[in-house]
Amino acid sequence: MRMVTAETVDGQTRRRLATRERLYEAAVALITERGYETTTIDEIAARAGTSRRTSFNHFPTKSDITLEWARRRRALAADAAKAASPRGDVLERLRAYFGELASITEDRPTETREMLFGYLRACGPVLHPSPMSEELAAWLGDADLPGTGGESRLTVAGELLYDVYLGALWRWMRDPDPRPGAFTAELDAAVDVALGGIAASIGAGH
Structure with missing residues (x-):
């Protein structure tokens, strides 16, 4: 069983925050380029280099x-x-x-x-x-x-x-x-x- 340390948790938190930031920046860039209505969650996730499910975990809508x-x-x-x-x-x-x-x-x-x-x-x-x-x-x-x-x-x-x-x-x-x-x-x-x-x-x- 893997031991969960403070450093592990901190690393997980940093990765989660980094993913959220990539999703946010991708969303703003795409919406600016293409408009709110035509931009999809799938496109946002793809530009951020993550999955649709991960995107929903950070920004449900x-x-x-x-x-x-x-x-x-x-x-x-x-x-x-x-x-x-x-x-x-x-x-x-x-x-x-x-x-x-x-x-x-x-x-x-x-x-x-x-x-x-x-x-x-x-x-x-x-x-x-x-x-x-x-x-x-x-x-x-x-x-x-x-x-x-x-x-x-x-x-x-x-x-x-x-x-x-x-x-x-x-x-x-x-x-x-x-x-x-x-x-x-x-x-x-x-x-x-x-x-x-x-x-x-x-x-x-x-």
């Missing part, structure tokens, strides 16, 4: 891949926000957060469009609310700003920022040939307006 894609984008934006304001200026962090999301979108427009189409077709924000609004509300709550005693107001503020982001994103997606930088400019302006209103409301304790 294509929609799970789009959810992972959205999670990774939020994680990159959160890292950029923390780097922008190590001392924790919440408004500066939020601007950096949305600035990073805009930068990713501008750098990867085709990927963004196809993955978002897939997300909407597969599950959409109604059935699977994004954790983004909760994360944003938590940042505002952690800032210890005047007047933040009402949890419901923080929740509304987080939802408002999420809605501002989605609104700018949907308008950008409707344009078949958006001007470079257009999405960033619109999102920056919309977030500034929203943050100004949130800061005034929280500061006044309304």
Whole structure:
């Protein structure tokens, strides 16, 4: 009988994570190239060099891949926000957060469009609310700003920022040939307006 050691488990974990990463990268590449609807799990598994069954073990449906894609984008934006304001200026962090999301979108427009189409077709924000609004509300709550005693107001503020982001994103997606930088400019302006209103409301304790 083979003895299972910590090193064996670690090796198994590393291999499993490596397989999951190959599947994810293959899926994003194929969906970007061919579109969400026409990309199949079999094609994803083949490009990743693994089996269909293994693919299902990591991502039971294509929609799970789009959810992972959205999670990774939020994680990159959160890292950029923390780097922008190590001392924790919440408004500066939020601007950096949305600035990073805009930068990713501008750098990867085709990927963004196809993955978002897939997300909407597969599950959409109604059935699977994004954790983004909760994360944003938590940042505002952690800032210890005047007047933040009402949890419901923080929740509304987080939802408002999420809605501002989605609104700018949907308008950008409707344009078949958006001007470079257009999405960033619109999102920056919309977030500034929203943050100004949130800061005034929280500061006044309304």
